[in-house]
Amino acid sequence: MSHHKLAFLGFGNVGRALAELLLRKRDELGSRHGITFSVTGIATGSHGAAVDPDGLDLTAAVRAVESGGSLEQFSKAPTTDTMSFLRATGADVMFENTPVNYQTGQPAIDYIRAALNLGMHVCTANKGPVVHAYDELSNLAASQRLHFFHESTVMDGAPIFSLFRHAIPVAQLKAFRGVLNSTTNLMLTRMEGGESFDEAVRYCQQVGIAETDPSGDVDGWDAAIKVAALVTVLMDVPLKPQDVQREGIRGITPEKIAAALADGKRWKLVCSARREEDRIVARVQPELVGPDSPMFSVDGTTSIVEFETDVLGDLSIVEANPGPHTTAYGLLADFINAVS
């Protein structure tokens, strides 16, 4: 058995879902992977932080935050900032779940760098550090024999990155295409049901999957960031979101939707990238897809990616019903793979 001390940076919906998943899977982690754990630190944006080298009561911590309370009551060690928090935890694995910053990846990049320098594996669901500092962070991790894993950054819990890492070794990725932004896919599905663009946006805001300013989704930025992350990691070519040719869904009118349906087709916001000679052509744009495409049946918040490699026929992964619990599962899988 190997014991691991875990630190949580960020304890929102995903962090708390991960805490509950860790508790639920505690026995299996022991029996199937020889892993035991204690959580030695949790830091939040608005509920304080707690550090206990002997292990915090995770259930009590979840309850405190969900009832609007503070974590400070559980702390056995004072911490002044994130760096002192990380040091005080004495953790060997850090889960980074702070809010994503699409422009710079900060301050998550600084936190991850600090954790790696303190000897911690890092598991993150945050796309920012992957598109803005992948090479630096993965090299830093490798130089310390640590892992920087980020399974949940694209398609939540669907195991895209570990697929290439373990399941299809020496496969070279030539191209991919798919539907990676579930918010716009749900909007397009709602518009097929008769809603206007504004109504579809409002619906997605009401159910909590679109922001007050929906432009990150509808203008294709989130999709472009996911394309950049996949290209950077899986094609080994650093690519920034602004290098992705990008067109959102604002131009898809109810009339266009109706015409497509009458023709037996559907509009999808398609993400794609292809290696061409010495460069990558990467795109996010609305495309018409017919029933012969695996993208055709991808409804609502379901997402799909189709990989073209040098060794397999086309391989597609489809993920339905994502949510904080699937994002949390990706982090748990990263943890197991990092320490196994």
Added chain:
Amino acid sequence: MSHHKLAFLGFGNVGRALAELLLRKRDELGSRHGITFSVTGIATGSHGAAVDPDGLDLTAAVRAVESGGSLEQFSKAPTTDTMSFLRATGADVMFENTPVNYQTGQPAIDYIRAALNLGMHVCTANKGPVVHAYDELSNLAASQRLHFFHESTVMDGAPIFSLFRHAIPVAQLKAFRGVLNSTTNLMLTRMEGGESFDEAVRYCQQVGIAETDPSGDVDGWDAAIKVAALVTVLMDVPLKPQDVQREGIRGITPEKIAAALADGKRWKLVCSARREEDRIVARVQPELVGPDSPMFSVDGTTSIVEFETDVLGDLSIVEANPGPHTTAYGLLADFINAVS
């Protein structure tokens, strides 16, 4: 770098595709995984066998078999039978590619047991040993700190088994459904194009994917064996093909196909299994699927499986264009994972 001696048992289309893939990926195996290899033995059904502890010329061996010649000319050591062949190779990895025996899994089971007892990892594309001796062989492998891997037995090169082994650890499989027999799927696709059942069977025989006696495919036996293999390995419940409720596609007439198409649906030979209380309900049967199902767009020889677990939303894997090269790739991936 770690050097591995490889033995090939069976050197048909898949074995030779694996030989060519090993040669093509030799540099990457070294640079990305620190693996070097030599092939110390190849045994065939009708082209003799060759053993050379210093390593055979793989290109020459492929050429000899493809031109109808014998491998004996390359042999540096006499072998009288498969057991003496295995011993003489001194290999630490054995690729088992002998013809499948659906009823008993023999003689492949004996060969695999012998190889494991000689200290070899075993990678096989043969479904027989998985459905007839999985527990014995995987326990024997584990007791010797060896691996018994079989990625290519279901969905060829699509990484179903290593997905659960590495990419989604501690996930419990509750149910799966999919289209796993590509021959019947191609037949149904041809019938949608206007062919009769007999014409569709003949076409599949002409292109070499159906046997002279097509009953293994059309009566659902191959599909039932794949269901049994998935249940046995991924649900940890030994299941025999005859325990799968099984109905083939002989009852799907051109009239039924036409009626389905007129209704916007398609007939698919659907494989499924579900854990219910303390038992597994496993089925192979024709089902009508509509465009809301990811199975709807699965044409020709493409296959799909949809997994329902306790930790993720539904996760589907779709594999297009399988062939000997994808089966070979699954064996290569097994080799890399076995020795890494």
